[in-house]
Amino acid sequence: MSHLQLRELTVDIPGRGAGRPLSFGIEPGQVWGVLGPNGAGKTTLLHTLAGLRPPRAGQVWLDDRPLAGLPRRNVAQHLGLVFQERQDGFPATALETALIGRHPFLSSWQMESGADLSLARQALARLEVGHLEERLVNTLSGGERQRVAIATVLTQSPAIWLADEPTNHLDLHHQIAVMELLAGEAAAGKAVFMCLHDLNLAARWCDHILLLYPDGEACWGPAPQMLVPDALERLYGQRLATTELDGAPIFVPVR
């Protein structure tokens, strides 16, 4: 169980004013959704939270220590990141790709054991790409690659999940399957923090919401207080119609 704390954090986006510093904790069991228009800084925020780029001001703390001072390996043992974009200049098979999720837990001279291999296989099976394990990832479809990427982080099994649009490229069924997987992780005591473009997925699966405005303004809180039409219309500059289904709000853009 780990938690991530943002202390007066301002992410560094060139040419952007300070805006409102972020101060909140991402606690075990919580599912956070980050909403905002293109260019609002969602990806930059995720990378900053993972310690991959320095903030302009403020700090990120992992448990009771500042993230910036921790060795990368320690960070990776607690925190996993699903990237939006992937490089595979030297393609590997789906199984090899999932298996690198064990990297933070193996010493330099250690080879992956049978246990590591079965973790990777379970993760691939969980994302319904087990049958593709011998295929090179660059021969897979966009959605299949996305699922392999999520399986890699599932193999890593971090206490804190950071996910950059985890439902990208996925068909409807797999979108729901991935959201259910992440909600299940949270229910098991992990913390989940993800960027989303789909308001309805956020409304249905997230218990906390962060709204990022392009000018650096931000507001956050429990989902029911954040997911109100006025705020969302201002966020996207788009008129919305709202209805309700099974107790969760549904937002539909209108002309």
Place this chain on the structure above:
Amino acid sequence: MTRRWWLPLVSLALASVLASCLSLTVGSASIALADVWAVLTGQGSELQQTLILELRLPRTLAAFVTGGLLAVAGALMQVLLRNPLADPYVLGLSGGAAVGALLAMLAGLGGLVVSGSAFAGALVATVLVFGLAHGTGSWTPSRLLLTGVVVAAGWGAIITLMLAISPAQRLPGMLYWLMGDLSYAGTPWLAMLLLALSCLLVIPLGRSLNVLARGPLQAAALGVAVQPLEWTVYVLASLLTAVAVTTAGSIGFVGLVVPHMLRLVLGNDQRLILPACALAGGTLLVLADTLARTVIAPEQLPVGVITALLGVPTFLYLLYRSR
């Protein structure tokens, strides 16, 4: 997982032994394998002793080690730059080494001075490219690659200039150096040690390199300390190249073609690819050198010509039938 690696490594090791045997037996005077064995165990005639121990064995070892160094350096550079076209020479290392070597030759110096000067040239080129690519910001693979290519073009111009103004009697030696030449190579103890050490070093680095091949952000997210790793790889690859160039002049294609051939056949796990590169690169260069000194014996061809003539069709064939 490990079990799958034994077969390719053992076959490659076997191939390198066979190639070395061929290289020791074939030449201006062929010697039976039994006689080679006799010489190696301290018997055999005096002529055979001289021929094998002082000429062919050092040359075979030099060819093997040069090929191994170049292939490993190429594989490392390709991962570092995440670019399949990277090779030890693309960053201008051989250009710097060549300018160093040619300067020494122009001054009428030979042997060790040429080698030392080439080594210094390679190091200067390394520092120059890295410093320039680093510039005021952090370096990215494409920036490093572009800087290297442009600097290499600069070296090329200087080399042409030196060839143009050098006296005619020095030209053949200079051209041979530029095309790669093993005929003056002594037993390369230092280079052999370096190759063995670097093969040991890449075993613990291998898995981190696998992660780095997926990009620096992904690598950092999976716990790799990216910058120290990239520095290590760059310095190591440069050192390997500098030593290879110092041993045998500039020999193209090995560093580009051998890692790719192996990747097409063996996949992309650097823990397998790097030692396999050492063996396959060495084998390729031993075979090429054997051909180079037998095709039109007693005349010799520059070995770089042979590596290209062997490497290009093999590579194209593998590429053609790959997935």
